[in-house]
Structures are given as C-alpha cells and as structure tokens.
Amino acid sequence: DGITQENTIGFSDWCQSPQYGEDILIQFEYRYNNLGIQENIGPKIFVNKIKLIHSEKISKIYFTSQPTMHIFALTIK
Numbered sequence: 582d583g584i585t586q587e588n589t590i591g592f593s594d595w596c597q598s599p600q601y602g603e604d605i606l607i608q609f610e611y612r613y614n615n616l617g618i619q620e621n622i623g624p625k626i627f628v629n630k631i632k633l634i635h636s637e638k639i640s641k642i643y644f645t646s647q648p649t650m651h652i653f654a655l656t657i658k
Contacts (some may be wrong), residue, residue, distance in 0.1 A: 586627045592629065592650055603627035608651045626653065633657075 591601030596612070607622065608625045616624060633639070644650075 582638075586634050588631050590631065592647075593627060595624045596628065599625075599627060601629070603618055603629045 593600040604627065606626045606628045608623055610623065611619050611621045612624045614620055616619060642655070644652070
C-alpha cells in the first residue's frame with residue numbers, strides 16, 4: 582500500500598551502559614579481546630524496541646550502513 586515508517590535508532594557500545602533507551606537483554610562478566618586476553622568489563626546484548634504504526638503487513642525493513650553495528654536477531658511481534 583506504499584505506507585512507510587522511518588525511525589532513528591541508536592545502538593550503544595556493548596561494553597558501556599545503554600545510551601539510546603535500550604534494555605539490557607543479557608550481561609556477561611567478561612569478554613576476550615582479539616589477543617585472547619580476558620577483559621572483565623561486563624559486555625551486554627541490548628534490546629531496542631520500535632513501535633510500528635502500521636503493522637498489518639510488513640514487506641521490507643532497511644537499515645543504513647553501519648559497519649560496526651551487529652544485529653543478532655530481529656523479531657516482529
């Protein structure tokens with residue numbers, strides 16, 4: 582039907598506190614850096630929720646290019 586919705590979203594650094602209203606899904610005690618050294622910095626996986634105005638039928642979702650952003654899952658509820 583040609584209806585579009587545009588949202589601005591942000592994703593915080595996974596080793597910092599949430600900066601864009603995300604919820605913390607899970608937090609770990611440590612991570613390993615690229616040299617295999619354990620870093621006790623509490624990395625997190627965040628949840629970012631977007632309310633859809635017209636959610637009857639979604640045909641496409643586009644994200645702008647962000648080389649450092651990792652999306653682990655996407656659900657529509």
